[in-house]
Amino acid sequence: MHRKKEAYFECSGCGREYEISGSIWRCRCGCHLNLVFDAEINRERLEGREKTLWRYFEALPLEETSSIISFSEGFTPxxxxxxxxxxxxxxxxxxxxxxxFKDRGSTVMISKLKELGVGEIVEDSSGNAGASVSAYSARAKIKCHIFVPERAPETKLSQIEFYGAEIHRIKGSREEVAERARNFAESRYYASHSWNPxxxxxxxxxxxxxxxxxxxxxxxxxxxxxxxxxxxxxxxxxxxxxxxxxxxxxxxxxxxxxxxxxxxxxxxxxxxxxxxxxxxxxxxxxxxxxxxxxxxxxxxxxxxxxxxxxxxxxxxxxxxxxxxxxxxxxxxxxxxxxxxxxxxxxxxxxxxxxxxxxxxxxxxxxxxxxxx
Ligand SMILES: [Zn+2]
The missing domain is CATH 3.40.50.1100 (Rossmann fold)
Structure with a gap:
């Protein structure tokens, strides 16, 4: 399936618009970006489709179904x-x-980043988002760095490590962890669950x-x-x-x-x-x-x-x-x-x-x- 969708980034602070690319994750003014995009759902077309969240493909910001990185997730009971x-x-x-639930965000974000040609990403997380982004990066063959608070639960950290992501343990508050991740991402792509539209x-x-x-x-x-x-x-x-x-x-x-x-x-x-x-x-x-x-x-x-x-x-x-x-x-x-x-x-x-x-x-x- 192929459909050209009109979509662009818009700054949440100053309103500046940007073309979608894999090199930008925030506005020059420092604020986060939102995605402006026309979602579509045709109820008749849903019939017979697989019960995963990708059944709503026309409402998701991807160009090609071939870009989808998925474990057939979604449609939870x-x-x-x-x-x-x-x-x-x-x-x-x-x-x-x-x-x-973070897999909802990761499957769409990582699919899109793969489509945009991003090869290395940085994320910070206290656990669930880090594990989720790591798993989808593994499936997409994207190099993944996860910044975590030093005291994050070990069980969550081992899950992240199992997926092959590189863990960076940071002392200090959750905000300090995020700041370190953002600095590290200056020359990479910041695939943050809280920033990424x-x-x-x-x-x-x-x-x-x-x-x-x-x-x-x-x-x-x-x-x-x-x-x-x-x-x-x-x-x-x-x-x-x-x-x-x-x-x-x-x-x-x-x-x-x-x-x-x-x-x-x-x-x-x-x-x-x-x-x-x-x-x-x-x-x-x-x-x-x-x-x-x-x-x-x-x-x-x-x-x-x-x-x-x-x-x-x-x-x-x-x-x-x-x-x-x-x-x-x-x-x-x-x-x-x-x-x-x-x-x-x-x-x-x-x-x-x-x-x-x-x-x-x-x-x-x-x-x-x-x-x-
Ligand atoms: Zn701005």
Whole structure:
């Protein structure tokens, strides 16, 4: 299949436009880039296609199907479950090839980078995104460097190493790790899950799948863990595109959840602040969303406001209770995934809620025992 698609980068800060290429990952002004691109979905054409996220090829920013780097991922199960005595829709995002939803972003980003001829990439991650990008780089034969915080869980690091990526352990905060990665990427390509716009065009398939699985209807609200916001922003982008195509009527309310130990977005939302507040980061078991300076923070808050959503911060004890409840109902996930259920318990409204379970409990190995 071949289709020429009109697409370009647009700076999120100054609005400058750039042609798409494999040598640029941010604007000259320093801000991150967004991808402007007309997505298409033809419902009739979906019939008979393989149940992977690549069934939405016309809505993804690739020129040729031959560029696709895939493990036949996506179309994760969507089921009903009773959690804390409430009926909830659960999307099992931990059933991806590398054990987290990040594969949505990686399959699209790495496919596109391969198409653009990029041969070496740099990423920084506390675990899941690093593992995911490494696996897809291995399949694409792209040289991959992953910068990780020195204290990242060993089980996640060994997964990255198994995929053959080069690990760079960095002392200091999560932001210092990111800065070191960006410096290292000056002469390479920074394939960051938080900066790269192709990544979000992968995570948007989360919204497509939900809509299709519910027969082009949407739930009232989706409750998502938010650190860098890659899933929330992808969901927003996907639902907005579907609404603009006339395939769904309404975008669900997007409710973001942070750990109270690292909740800059929660504070910015509540205080309606113009700047991202400086916060003191405490240790949290929801390490996947422990991000004190999310690059796309303004977009995250705008998406939440535009959908009449909400931001909730949950305590460690609430996360552990939710994690146990999920386990008792047969869902073995990592603590970061449990924040959505912890937040749902706080919501005193009726309606149809959906929670994604974003990462597998198997990733933490024995460390899960301490939450029993
Ligand atoms: Zn700019």
């Amino acid at each position: 969507l089921l009903k479950a009773e959690l804390f005595n409430q009926n909830v829709l659960v999307k099992m995002e931990y059933l991806f090839p590398t054990g987290s 192709f990544f979000l065009h992968g995570t948007k398939t989360f919204a497509y799948e939900i809509s299709e699985q519910l027969n082009w209807r949407t739930p009232d609200a989706i409750i998502l863990p938010v650190g860098n916001g890659t899933l929330l922003l992808g969901a927003y982008l996907g639902f907005r595109e579907l609404r603009d195509m006339g395939l769904i009527e309404e975008i669900p309310r997007l409710i973001g959840v942070q750990s109270a130990s690292c909740a800059p977005l929660f504070r910015a939302f509540r205080e309606n602040s113009e700047k991202l507040p400086e916060i003191e980061v405490r240790e949290t078991i929801a390490d996947g969303i422990s991000v004190s300076k999310p690059v796309r923070w303004k977009e995250i808050l705008a998406a939440i406001r535009e959908t009449d959503g909400e931001l909730i911060a949950v305590e460690e004890s609430e996360i552990i209770e939710a994690l146990r409840e999920l386990g008792r109902k047969g869902f073995y996930v990592e603590p970061t995934s449990a924040v959505s259920l912890a937040a749902l318990r706080r919501i005193d409204e009726s309606g149809e809620f959906l929670i994604p379970l974003t990462g597998s409990g198997l990733k933490l190995g024995e460390r899960m025992r301490r939450f029993l």
